Amino acid sequence: MSLWEYANPKKFMSFTAPILPVVTVAALVCLVSGLVWGFFFTPEDYRQGSTVKIFYIHVPSALMAINAWFMMLVASLIWLIRRHHVSALAAKAAAPVGIVMTLIALVTGAIWGQPMWGTWWAWDPRLTSFLILFLFYLGYVALWAAIDDPDTAADLTSVLCIVGSVFAVLSRYAVNFWNQGLHQGASLSMDAEENVADIFWYPALVAIAGFVLLFIALVLLRTRTEIRLRRIRALETRARRS
Amino acid sequence: MIALLLRDLRLAVRAGGGFGLGLAFFLIVVVLVPFGVGPEAEILSRIAPGILWVASLLAALLSLDRIFALDYEDGALALIATSPLPLEGAAFVKALAHWITTGLPLTLAAPALGFLLNLKPDAYWFLFISLALGTPALSMIGTFGAALTVGLRRGGLLMSLLVLPLYVPTLIFGAETVRRGAEGLTTTTPLVMVAGITAGVFAFLPFATAAALRINLR
Numbered sequence: 027m028s029l030w031e032y033a034n035p036k037k038f039m040s041f042t043a044p045i046l047p048v049v050t051v052a053a054l055v056c057l058v059s060g061l062v063w064g065f066f067f068t069p070e071d072y073r074q075g076s077t078v079k080i081f082y083i084h085v086p087s088a089l090m091a092i093n094a095w096f097m098m099l100v101a102s103l104i105w106l107i108r109r110h111h112v113s114a115l116a117a118k119a120a121a122p123v124g125i126v127m128t129l130i131a132l133v134t135g136a137i138w139g140q141p142m143w144g145t146w147w148a149w150d151p152r153l154t155s156f157l158i159l160f161l162f163y164l165g166y167v168a169l170w171a172a173i174d175d176p177d178t179a180a181d182l183t184s185v186l187c188i189v190g191s192v193f194a195v196l197s198r199y200a201v202n203f204w205n206q207g208l209h210q211g212a213s214l215s216m217d218a219e220e221n222v223a224d225i226f227w228y229p230a231l232v233a234i235a236g237f238v239l240l241f242i243a244l245v246l247l248r249t250r251t252e253i254r255l256r257r258i259r260a261l262e263t264r265a266r267r268s
Numbered sequence: 269m270i271a272l273l274l275r276d277l278r279l280a281v282r283a284g285g286g287f288g289l290g291l292a293f294f295l296i297v298v299v300l301v302p303f304g305v306g307p308e309a310e311i312l313s314r315i316a317p318g319i320l321w322v323a324s325l326l327a328a329l330l331s332l333d334r335i336f337a338l339d340y341e342d343g344a345l346a347l348i349a350t351s352p353l354p355l356e357g358a359a360f361v362k363a364l365a366h367w368i369t370t371g372l373p374l375t376l377a378a379p380a381l382g383f384l385l386n387l388k389p390d391a392y393w394f395l396f397i398s399l400a401l402g403t404p405a406l407s408m409i410g411t412f413g414a415a416l417t418v419g420l421r422r423g424g425l426l427m428s429l430l431v432l433p434l435y436v437p438t439l440i441f442g443a444e445t446v447r448r449g450a451e452g453l454t455t456t457t458p459l460v461m462v463a464g465i466t467a468g469v470f471a472f473l474p475f476a477t478a479a480a481l482r483i484n485l486r
Contacts, residue, residue: 158436161429161432165433168426172423173419185483189412189476190434200461
C-alpha cells in the first residue's frame with residue numbers, strides 16, 4: 027500500500043467520493059464558526075475599530091493564495107517525474123481556486139487599506155508581489171486553455187509553473203528592494219515577539235482551518251470533474267470510432 | 269553552434285523587418301511618452317530611467333515570436349532538434365541571436381534617446397551598462413516564452429502574458445540602477461542583481477526552453 031496508488035484515477039475517485047462531503051461540511055463548519063466568532067464575539071481593536079475584522083478573511087485567503095501555487099508546483103513536479111494524470115489535473119484544478127484566493131486577498135486588503143492607510147492601493151512590496159502572483163496565475167490558466175492536446179498542455183504548464191515559481195520568489199525579493207513597506211509584518215507566526223492577542227488569534231485559527239478545508243474541498247471537486255471530463259472525452263472518441 | 273548563430277543573424281538581417289523594427293518601436297515608444305505626460309523637463313528626467321527600461325522591454329517582446337515560429341513552420345526546428353547539437357545549446361544560440369539583433373542595438377541606442385527624455389548626464393553610463401547586462405536576460409526569458417507557445421496558432425498575445433511577469437525582477441533592478449545613477453547614489457547592489465539574474469537565467473533557462481521545445485515537437 028503506497029501513496030502512489032491514489033494516482034490511479036479509479037482509486038482516486040473511489041477514495042475521494044466519501045471524503046469530499048466530509049471535508050465540505052468541515053470547511054463550512056469551520057468557516058461559519060470562525061467568521062461568526064471573529065465578527066461578533068471579539069472586541070474591536072482600540073486603534074482600528076471594526077475594520078480589524080476583515081483580517082479573518084484577508085489573512086487566510088492570502089495564505090491559501092500562496093499555498094495553492096505551492097501545491098500546483100508539487101503537483102507539476104509529480105506529473106513531470108512520475109506522469110500521473112491525476113496530479114496534472116489537480117494542478118489544473120487548483121489554479122482558478124488560487125486566482126480567487128489572490129483576488130479575495132487583494133480586494134479585502136484594498137477595502138481595509140482605504141480607511142486605515144487612506145488609500146486603496148499602494149506600491150508596497152507585499153501588495154506588488156501579490157499582484158504579480160495574480161498575473162502568474164492568469165498566464166498559467168491561459169496556457170492551459172490555449173493548448174488542445176491535454177498531455178502537451180500538462181507538460182508545458184508544469185514547466186511554466188516551475189520557472190514561474192522561481193521568478194515569483196525573485197520578484198518577491200526584488201520589490202522588497204524599494205524598501206518602503208506599508209504592509210505590517212507577519213503577525214501570526216509562531217516565533218514572532220509581537221503577536222496578535224489570543225482573543226483575535228483563536229477565531230483566526232479556525233478561519234484559517236476553514237479556508238484550508240475549503241481549498242481542499244474545491245480542488246477535490248474540480249479534480250473529480252476534470253477526471254469525469256476526460257472519461258467523457260474518451261467515451262466520445264470510442265463511440266465515434268465504432 | 270556558430271553556424272546556427274550566423275544563420276539566425278543572416279536571416280534576421282536579410283529577411284527584413286526584424287532587425288530595425290524593434291529599434292524603431294523603441295524610438296516611437298520613447299517619443300510618445302512626452303506627448304502623454306507633457307514636455308516638462310523635470311518630470312521627464314525623473315521618469316526617464318523607467319521609461320527607457322520599459323520601452324526596451326516592450327521592443328524586445330515585439331520580436332520574440334520570430335525566434336521559433338518561422339523555424340517551426342518550415343520544419344527547420346525539427347532538423348535543429350535532430351542535429352548533433354543538443355537542443356539546450358540551440359536554445360542558448362537562439363537567445364544569443366535574438367539579443368544581438370535586438371538587445372545590443374537597443375543598448376547602443378538608449379543613451380541617445382536619453383537626450384529626448386532629458387536624462388541626467390550622470391545616468392548615461394549606468395543606463396548603458398544596466399541595459400548591456402540586463403537585455404540578455406530579457407532575450408533568454410523571451411526565448412523560453414517563445415518555446416512554450418511555439419505550437420499555438422496565435423501564441424503572440426498569450427506569450428506576452430506569460431513573459432511580462434517574468435520580466436519584472438530584471439526591470440526593477442535595471443531601472444533602479446539607472447535611477448540611483450541619476451541621483452548619484454551607489455549602484456552596486458542593483459547592478460550586481462541584474463548581472464546575477466542574467467547569469468542565472470542563462471544557466472537554467474536553456475534547459476527549460478529545450479524541454480518545452482521537445483514537448484512541442486513531440
